[in-house]
Amino acid sequence: MHYLDHAATTPVSPQAAQAMVEVMTEHFANPSAQYAAGRAARERLDRDRAVIAGALGCRPEELFFTSCGTEGDNWAIRAAMHQNRRVGRHIVTTAMEHSGVLQCVKQLEREGCTATYLRPGPDGRITAEQVRAALREDTALVSVMLVNNETGARLPVEEIAALLRDRPALLHTDAVQGFLKVTFTAGGLGADYAVISAHKVGGPKGAGALYIGGRAKNTLPLLFGGGQEGGLRPGTEATAQIAGFARAVQLRQAGLEEDWARMEACKAYARERLGAIPDLRFVGPADAPHILALSLPGYPSQNIVTELSGLGICISAGSACHRGKASHVLTAMGLDKRTAAGTVRVSFGPETTLEDVDALAAALLEHRKTRFPML
Numbered sequence: 001m002h003y004l005d006h007a008a009t010t011p012v013s014p015q016a017a018q019a020m021v022e023v024m025t026e027h028f029a030n031p032s033a034q035y036a037a038g039r040a041a042r043e044r045l046d047r048d049r050a051v052i053a054g055a056l057g058c059r060p061e062e063l064f065f066t067s068c069g070t071e072g073d074n075w076a077i078r079a080a081m082h083q084n085r086r087v088g089r090h091i092v093t094t095a096m097e098h099s100g101v102l103q104c105v106k107q108l109e110r111e112g113c114t115a116t117y118l119r120p121g122p123d124g125r126i127t128a129e130q131v132r133a134a135l136r137e138d139t140a141l142v143s144v145m146l147v148n149n150e151t152g153a154r155l156p157v158e159e160i161a162a163l164l165r166d167r168p169a170l171l172h173t174d175a176v177q178g179f180l181k182v183t184f185t186a187g188g189l190g191a192d193y194a195v196i197s198a199h200k201v202g203g204p205k206g207a208g209a210l211y212i213g214g215r216a217k218n219t220l221p222l223l224f225g226g227g228q229e230g231g232l233r234p235g236t237e238a239t240a241q242i243a244g245f246a247r248a249v250q251l252r253q254a255g256l257e258e259d260w261a262r263m264e265a266c267k268a269y270a271r272e273r274l275g276a277i278p279d280l281r282f283v284g285p286a287d288a289p290h291i292l293a294l295s296l297p298g299y300p301s302q303n304i305v306t307e308l309s310g311l312g313i314c315i316s317a318g319s320a321c322h323r324g325k326a327s328h329v330l331t332a333m334g335l336d337k338r339t340a341a342g343t344v345r346v347s348f349g350p351e352t353t354l355e356d357v358d359a360l361a362a363a364l365l366e367h368r369k370t371r372f373p374m375l
Contacts (some may be wrong), residue, residue, distance in 0.1 A: 002313045002356040006200075007149055007177060007291050007347035012244065013202045019247035020204060020240040031237055032228065045239055048246035052209055055249045056196065057185025062213045064229045065242055066222075069176040070100030072195035072210040073143075075222045075233075077104050079212075080141040080170040080193065081113065082220040087168045088138020089113040094126050094155075095332035097145050098174055102328070105143070119332050124151040124284035128159035139169045146178035146189070150329045150345055151284025152291030154182055161190025170215060176200055176208075180252045181260075181288050192216040198241065202350075203248035207241035252350075259350040263289040266348045266357055273361035277368065283335070283343050295343040296368060297336075304344055304364075311363050316345050 029037035031045045053063040066072045091105055095117040105115050116134045120126050147154050157173050164171050172193040179196040186194050192214035198207035212219050225234035270292055274280055283293040301317035330340040
């Protein structure tokens, strides 16, 4: 198999899987239990939290575990609106956010909030000036992702944070595609909330984390129950998933520069090989090292994905969350229908090889006219 869909999910490293097995079989006690085994589980959980917080550049007490990025995004958005309920009910976000953000904002609109959706230019980028122009006296929240999951565009979160320094509006960023892929720290971003996810960095599905810092005060609990996660996200912690998350983060950190260089090399090689295919065009800026969007205008992306799957090549038609629906990101960029409909995403990981890229290029070139039906 030639796996080129690391932006959707990443292989769980054997070391991360082993860390999970150890916790499930040897350190399985409830970390809230008061006996020795429970205390040992709590100590392990605290160590794992410190590892992930260190990689994110925040204090362990500012990091709260969740089940995924979508949960963290929803929690942060609702918590910010609750904190700033006396400021107003206006939200500034972008039209190319992950669905976990967009659907939450749309629900808040149904509950009486208003929202401004900033549209990217044809290059897939949003500017801080767009955010400045959209701010109002009643703006309570700005939500802008760090790296777009379809085009790899890196958005100017630091500049936006500077804009908000003397304003009451809080800043949330979905950093899922940026964590351990681009250089940043939670403090350096200046965001009040930042969301990350384990399965994008070699960890298991079912684990994520929300950074709460900056000006975020008296955060609204996600749930109500026991006192876990500082009373903000009660429920017995998913200690095995968290252990896998922490071990994956350790591994990525240990080889970070080499991993980035390898992914950039694969992306550059892919540009060279795929750029030779007639009519193929690249979409978006691909600022992040692991994402490259491209289009064969006139050839439906879902047909391309299906055909390549039969050859053992895994790519995606935009975000995995679309499930065959038109990409809201490409629509927001204003791409013409043929180009948008023919866009696929190739994404790389530390395990990606040049042979994987060769297989993709050969398949696209061979099957472009003989197997892919045109629109």
